Amino acid sequence: MKNHKAYKLECATKDDIKLLKSYKLATILDYAKDLPEGEIEKITNYVKTTTPKQIDDYEIIIVDNKKVGCLLLEKYEDGILLNELYIDKNYRRKGIGTNILNNILNNYSKVYLWVYKENTLALNLYKKLGFKIKETTETRYFMQYDKSC
Numbered sequence: 001m002k003n004h005k006a007y008k009l010e011c012a013t014k015d016d017i018k019l020l021k022s023y024k025l026a027t028i029l030d031y032a033k034d035l036p037e038g039e040i041e042k043i044t045n046y047v048k049t050t051t052p053k054q055i056d057d058y059e060i061i062i063v064d065n066k067k068v069g070c071l072l073l074e075k076y077e078d079g080i081l082l083n084e085l086y087i088d089k090n091y092r093r094k095g096i097g098t099n100i101l102n103n104i105l106n107n108y109s110k111v112y113l114w115v116y117k118e119n120t121l122a123l124n125l126y127k128k129l130g131f132k133i134k135e136t137t138e139t140r141y142f143m144q145y146d147k148s149c
Contacts, residue, residue, distance in 0.1 A: 005094040012058035031116030079110025
């Protein structure tokens, strides 16, 4: 059996805003390829303004006393929206994301998320865990996990 890296979640603070902005921008810019300059500027401004407003909902992922990622869950329709799950590249493929997702799926009967089509590792994991594609845009899928199905 694969050895899973132990992690803990801590509530984010105002001191984490800069880190959270960098995580969010990395996620967007890694997978939203070939964006025009104006679009990148809009995204950057969006991240700068929304991240501080969402600070109370963010959790920081800690491994070996080091901040390695973040989690953002928000109420959505009849379930929860996994708005963001970011794990530093050096800590991916160690079971952290899978464990976090399994905990979320155990606690909520309906979970929604957006994933970039190019993020094939995450997309394959979501499918393996039972998420189904509900909507498609040019660059992303909107997926739903429904425990009752």
